[in-house]
Amino acid sequence: MESLVKRIKWMGLGLIIMLFVMMFFGLFIPLDRQIETSNKENFVISVDAYESSINHYIKNLAKLSNVMTSDSHNGHGIIEYLNDEKTRSELKEELAIRFNQNYLVSEACYLRREVNQVLLDEVGTQLFEFVYQQTFNEQSWLVTFEEKTFLIIYQPIIHESLYLGHDLYYFDLSIYVDENNQKGISYELFSTLNEVTEYLEAYDYYTLDGKLVYETNSKILVVGQIKDIYGFYMISIDKTLLKPHLERIYYNVAVIITFVFVVFFIFNGMTIYKVKKAMLKSAQKTNEYRLIADYDSLTYALSRSYFERWRKEFHQKAKEEGWFASLIMIDVDNLKQINDVYGHVLGDDVLREVGSRIQNSLRANDLFFRFGGDEFVLILEDCPIEIAEKILNRIISEVKAINHYLFDVEISYGIERLTNGDLVNDVIHKADIKMYKNKRSKKS
Numbered sequence: 001m002e003s004l005v006k007r008i009k010w011m012g013l014g015l016i017i018m019l020f021v022m023m024f025f026g027l028f029i030p031l032d033r034q035i036e037t038s039n040k041e042n043f044v045i046s047v048d049a050y051e052s053s054i055n056h057y058i059k060n061l062a063k064l065s066n067v068m069t070s071d072s073h074n075g076h077g078i079i080e081y082l083n084d085e086k087t088r089s090e091l092k093e094e095l096a097i098r099f100n101q102n103y104l105v106s107e108a109c110y111l112r113r114e115v116n117q118v119l120l121d122e123v124g125t126q127l128f129e130f131v132y133q134q135t136f137n138e139q140s141w142l143v144t145f146e147e148k149t150f151l152i153i154y155q156p157i158i159h160e161s162l163y164l165g166h167d168l169y170y171f172d173l174s175i176y177v178d179e180n181n182q183k184g185i186s187y188e189l190f191s192t193l194n195e196v197t198e199y200l201e202a203y204d205y206y207t208l209d210g211k212l213v214y215e216t217n218s219k220i221l222v223v224g225q226i227k228d229i230y231g232f233y234m235i236s237i238d239k240t241l242l243k244p245h246l247e248r249i250y251y252n253v254a255v256i257i258t259f260v261f262v263v264f265f266i267f268n269g270m271t272i273y274k275v276k277k278a279m280l281k282s283a284q285k286t287n288e289y290r291l292i293a294d295y296d297s298l299t300y301a302l303s304r305s306y307f308e309r310w311r312k313e314f315h316q317k318a319k320e321e322g323w324f325a326s327l328i329m330i331d332v333d334n335l336k337q338i339n340d341v342y343g344h345v346l347g348d349d350v351l352r353e354v355g356s357r358i359q360n361s362l363r364a365n366d367l368f369f370r371f372g373g374d375e376f377v378l379i380l381e382d383c384p385i386e387i388a389e390k391i392l393n394r395i396i397s398e399v400k401a402i403n404h405y406l407f408d409v410e411i412s413y414g415i416e417r418l419t420n421g422d423l424v425n426d427v428i429h430k431a432d433i434k435m436y437k438n439k440r441s442k443k444s
Contacts, residue, residue, distance in 0.1 A: 047211065047222045047235050050180065050187065055227045057176060058151060062140055062228075065153045065169045068102055075159025078115055082164075092121045099123045108172040115157070115165035142191035142231035148174045149189040151229070190232045196223050199234075298348055299355025301370040307377065310367070311424045319420040326388030327424075328378040329414040329431040330358065330395070331439065335374040338407060350402075350409055357398040361391060377428065379418070388415055412439035 077094055080086040099111060110124040140153045153169040177187045190196050200221065205214045212223040221236040294306045302310075332354055339347035351374065358376060359368055367379040380388050392413055402409040414434030418427045 047224065050235060051224055051227070051233065053180070054176070054233060058140070058226065058229060061151060061169070061171055062153055064102060065155050065167065068098065069155035069157055069167045071098065072159075073098070074157055075164065078120075078157065078164045079159060082115075088120070092123075095121055096123050108175050110170040112168040112170070113157075113165065114168075117165075120165065138230060140229045142173075142189060142226075142229065144191045144195065148172060149177070149191065149231075151231075185235065185237050188234045188236075189226075190234065191230075193232055196232055196234060296355075296370040298352055299370050299376075300359065301355050301368045301376060304369065304371060307369040307371065310379075314424055321420065323420045324382070324384075325418045326378075326380040326383045326385055327416050327418045327427050327431055328380070328388060328392055329371070329428065329435040330376040330378065331412045331435055332374040333410045333412055333439065333442070334407070342406065350404070353402055354399055354409065354411065357402070358395050361395045361398055363391075385415065385417055410442070412436070412442065414438060 073094065077086060077091050081088060081091045095111075095113065108125070110122070112122050113120045138154070140151060143150050143152060151169075151171040151173055153171070155167045155169065157164045157166055173189055177189060180187050190199075200214045200223075203214045203216055203221075205212050205223075207213065208222075214221040214223070218239055219236045220239060221234055223232060223234045225232050294303055295301070296303050332351065335347055335350065338350060355368075355370070355376070358378070362368055362378065363380070363383075365381060366383075367381075369377040369379075371377045380391065383391070392415060396411060396413075399409055399411050412435050414431040414437070416427045416431040416434070418424065
């Protein structure tokens, strides 16, 4: 039964370990990878929306600047200025008014106007000290200055097919970038691809849907080119955002597994409880059976089967050096005649009374066996023969005191010394010879 309980416990522990292993390697890891991969692909696809947004924003800025520069008032005013029909101050005032009326040109814009290679005016908030370019290979491009990215748009001033000069618009794109930044998602703009590669040179990259994808320990970064201008954007996202529902899934799975564990523990606990209850009941029955087997029901002395077990253990287990005991054989005289004449009921009463008086005369650690029908064996450990004889005399006196009105009750005895190296049966045999010698001496 105990082995069964241990087996149930080990089976339960094995099941728990197996469930955790299956949960971790068979569920959480594949689920984690699948969700992360799927959300990563969705994120890269969503980058297209941002790319379209910034392209549209830059197109609007280019359109706005073109409308403002190509305004016919500009051409007329510059011609009048060149013909000395209008002062420079008047021309600058007109430019400032039109600049401020343009709803798309915010305070994050700076305008520099040149006519005949001479600076005519500067309007707006001067965002930085720039280096003037004499020639322009692009109509628009990005520059980076003081950790900010600016869009520069070149617009020529043409009036009646006559080139008068040009406008340079500087737009601070950091405002647009900040407006699009979200929790866990950030945007950056770069003027050249070298700036991007220097920024990410420590990380490996791969291509996905035509875009460069870099991965760090905590982020995924997607790099793409801005359409129509030479510039690049980079969008980064925290990897934790790629698994927004995974914690909920973990929670649901954990609840299910916890429920399974609870049910299993309840079932396992009930099983163990029932097994232990059955074991306890069986142990109680075993103790009852052993009590019946170990004790004589009539005299309450230890049984012959118990004596045989004790004898085997005596020979199997080595006793300490110098161990000894006194062994006494006792026989109730004339018990057969009592049974034949007065009946077995009275004979049993005699045996019961003799056994009780012997038991009461012994020490607490002495062994008292019913060896046969009317024979008893006493093992008095650490008891010299002299002391054993005194105990035996007390037993004889107690038995004689029974004083049955129909007959006298007496016992015969034999006493021998039992030591560590003796065979119990040999000592029993010697004591038995002395006992029958004592019995014959009474008859003679």
